[in-house]
Amino acid sequence: MNDAPAADELLFLPLGGTGEIGMNLNLYGHDGAWLMVDLGVMFADANRPGVDVLMPDPSYIEDRRDQLVGLVLTHAHEDHIGAVGHLWQRLRCPIYATAFTAAMVQPKLVEAGIDDEVRIIEVPLSGRFSVGPFEVELITLTHSIPEPNALVIRTAAGTVLHTGDWKLDPDPLIGETYDEQALRALSKERVLAMVCDSTNAMVEGESGSEAEVRKVLMDVVAGLRNRVAIACFSSNVARVETAAKVAVATGRRVCLAGRSMLRVFQAARDTGYLGDMPPLVSEEDVAYLPRHEVLLLCTGSQGESRSALWRIANDENNRVALQADDAVIFSSRVIPGNDKAIAALQNQLSRKGVEVITADDHDIHVSGHPAREELTRMYQWVQPQIAVPVHGEARHLAEHARLAQACQVPQQIVGANGTLMRLAPAPAEIIDHVTAGYLALEGGRLMPVDSSVLRSRQRLAYNGAAAVTLVIGGDGLFQGQPMISAPGVLDEEDESDKLMVVIEALTDALKRLPAADRRDDATVEETARLTVRRAFSRMLGKKPVTKVHLVRLH
Numbered sequence: 087m088n089d090a091p092a093a094d095e096l097l098f099l100p101l102g103g104t105g106e107i108g109m110n111l112n113l114y115g116h117d118g119a120w121l122m123v124d125l126g127v128m129f130a131d132a133n134r135p136g137v138d139v140l141m142p143d144p145s146y147i148e149d150r151r152d153q154l155v156g157l158v159l160t161h162a163h164e165d166h167i168g169a170v171g172h173l174w175q176r177l178r179c180p181i182y183a184t185a186f187t188a189a190m191v192q193p194k195l196v197e198a199g200i201d202d203e204v205r206i207i208e209v210p211l212s213g214r215f216s217v218g219p220f221e222v223e224l225i226t227l228t229h230s231i232p233e234p235n236a237l238v239i240r241t242a243a244g245t246v247l248h249t250g251d252w253k254l255d256p257d258p259l260i261g262e263t264y265d266e267q268a269l270r271a272l273s274k275e276r277v278l279a280m281v282c283d284s285t286n287a288m289v290e291g292e293s294g295s296e297a298e299v300r301k302v303l304m305d306v307v308a309g310l311r312n313r314v315a316i317a318c319f320s321s322n323v324a325r326v327e328t329a330a331k332v333a334v335a336t337g338r339r340v341c342l343a344g345r346s347m348l349r350v351f352q353a354a355r356d357t358g359y360l361g362d363m364p365p366l367v368s369e370e371d372v373a374y375l376p377r378h379e380v381l382l383l384c385t386g387s388q389g390e391s392r393s394a395l396w397r398i399a400n401d402e403n404n405r406v407a408l409q410a411d412d413a414v415i416f417s418s419r420v421i422p423g424n425d426k427a428i429a430a431l432q433n434q435l436s437r438k439g440v441e442v443i444t445a446d447d448h449d450i451h452v453s454g455h456p457a458r459e460e461l462t463r464m465y466q467w468v469q470p471q472i473a474v475p476v477h478g479e480a481r482h483l484a485e486h487a488r489l490a491q492a493c494q495v496p497q498q499i500v501g502a503n504g505t506l507m508r509l510a511p512a513p514a515e516i517i518d519h520v521t522a523g524y525l526a527l528e529g530g531r532l533m534p535v536d537s538s539v540l541r542s543r544q545r546l547a548y549n550g551a552a553a554v555t556l557v558i559g560g561d562g563l564f565q566g567q568p569m570i571s572a573p574g575v576l577d578e579e580d581e582s583d584k585l586m587v588v589i590e591a592l593t594d595a596l597k598r599l600p601a602a603d604r605r606d607d608a609t610v611e612e613t614a615r616l617t618v619r620r621a622f623s624r625m626l627g628k629k630p631v632t633k634v635h636l637v638r639l640h
């Protein structure tokens with residue numbers, strides 16, 4: 087590719103996360119080089135049966151891999167690092183991350199079998215390093231995970247502040263608070279653009295502090311008599327520490343339940359966090375403790391099936407159980423799309439007589455993203471020339487742009503995945519739309535979501551399937567009766583009468599086929615397919631995905 091960014095240019099290209107909350111992938115282009123920021127996944131909803139996660143289609147940058155000088159990870163949330171193990175082999179560039187983020191990425195590399203190929207360059211908090219023609223400085227922010235970093239990206243064509251995910255938490259409990267001084271200092275160097283988190287651009291006020299959550303959880307748990315479980319995101323290490331402190335204060339022992347809870351705990355301990363945790367009890371030992379001396383800290387706040395809380399609620403954990411008069415505290419928010427799964431889990435707990443306590447009852451959760459007052463303060467500190475809203479759906483981006491305008495930012499550019507923006511030289515504008523899309527992890531394979539396999543998978547899920555086998559003998563006549571099976575459409579044992587109706591309709595249609603047509607495979611197959619679909623449609627109001635197999639005997 088000879089369309090490399092020019093020496094006087096600073097380009098910005100989001101390939102994921104601009105138009106949705108999830109699967110972030112951002113690219114900065116300058117002087118023949120591209121710098122990637124974040125490489126994340128997004129969880130697929132129930133409309134994509136069989137697909138666990140989605141990730142950005144990186145083909146644009148894959149085609150220009152020789153220009154890709156590095157990948158900088160802002161923080162360790164899945165929507166920022168989750169695709170590294172799946173896509174790195176297509177990109178093959180060095181990765182830059184702070185210690186905790188690196189510790190969270192490492193197991194993904196091992197799982198992908200690429201841990202001896204990938205070079206993670208560990209950078210210190212507030213550190214400065216150069217990657218190709220980009221000078222990068224980290225600025226410590228606060229979020230809902232340790233070590234969230236904004237990136238100051240300096241080039242000969244201009245400077246960008248890429249905020250990553252952030253909030254302004256004066257007391258984040260884990261790690262330093264946000265580096266206000268460094269942010270204010272940026273206003274003196276005339277920042278060209280600020281590429282900024284839009285998640286809560288429609289939320290008035292401030293996001294609130296982890297310290298407040300700790301106080302409230304302390305009171306809530308102090309009022310509970312029996313076994314208590316707290317469900318939260320495992321990556322919220324401050325919340326994990328809060329649960330431990332609450333346990334100590336209320337005479338309980340902490341048990342961590344869920345693989346990701348243990349994995350994040352280990353990464354946090356390995357990188358110097360959670361130093362004064364009380365000793366944990368294992369799931370095996372929980373049974374030996376009186377019920378009022380147990381505090382379980384579980385994964386499953388989003389109702390995920392097979393998660394720790396889900397297994398406990400469904401009696402699938404033979405070491406740890408909950409019963410009537412125990413309590414489960416959801417110290418989390420409902421991520422849109424997970425509403426039903428969460429309600430199902432909460433119903434299951436309620437049926438057992440377990441008390442369910444959520445953020446609707448008490449202030450036991452704060453968001454990790456900036457509400458409008460925080461966004462306003464950030465614009466006042468940094469005073470960029472251009473606002474580029476990212477990390478949001480279209481409505482969040484649009485609202486964020488209006489807020490930036492109200493904050494006197496001279497220009498706002500709202501794009502979408504694949505929008506190539508030229509930030510410098512002036513005038514800043516959208517100059518192209520490049521390939522962007524979603525890849526789905528389907529079993530062990532990555533494929534575009536609009537691939538024929540996934541499109542027919544979706545149709546199968548909604549309509550069921552019918553398989554038809556026809557045999558034509560050497561005499562050119564149909565042999566015996568057509569065979570039809572219709573999984574997901576008919577119960578083959580109890581509804582054989584219905585199946586007979588379809589078989590008869592098919593037999594009739596085939597009988598009417600002229601001898602010349604019977605010699606043509608495509609005509610026979612299409613006639614059979616349409617007849618079967620029509621017969622099912624008349625009978626059941628459903629047109630199953632129908633596949634015809636024609637066997638010719640010679």
Ligand SMILES: [Zn+2]
Nearest residue numbers: 161163229251
């Ligand atoms: Zn995040």
Ligand SMILES: [Zn+2]
Nearest residue numbers: 163165166251
């Ligand atoms: Zn994020």
